[in-house]
Amino acid sequence: MPYRVIVSGQLGKLFGVLSHPTRIRILEELQREDLTVSSLKEILGMTHAAVSQQLAVLRSHHLVVEHRQ
Numbered sequence: 001m002p003y004r005v006i007v008s009g010q011l012g013k014l015f016g017v018l019s020h021p022t023r024i025r026i027l028e029e030l031q032r033e034d035l036t037v038s039s040l041k042e043i044l045g046m047t048h049a050a051v052s053q054q055l056a057v058l059r060s061h062h063l064v065v066e067h068r069q
Contacts, residue, residue: 013061014061017057017058017061017063020054022044022046022050023054023057026051026054026058027063030064037055040055
């Protein structure tokens with residue numbers, strides 16, 4: 001498979017992940033500082049489950065990493 005086809009497919013997946021406004025907002029908040037799911041929940045006005053779901057998508061595409069304490 002030509003290299004450009006592979007790269008195009010990967011970029012398409014990345015853009016799909018970034019097409020969700022909540023995910024972009026999460027990335028913006030995490031760029032400033034490390035935050036807990038509870039902190040993100042308060043900042044975004046979302047449920048814990050909704051924030052966790054969006055973080056799972058971002059983690060699966062290696063855009064964020066998880067730190068447990």
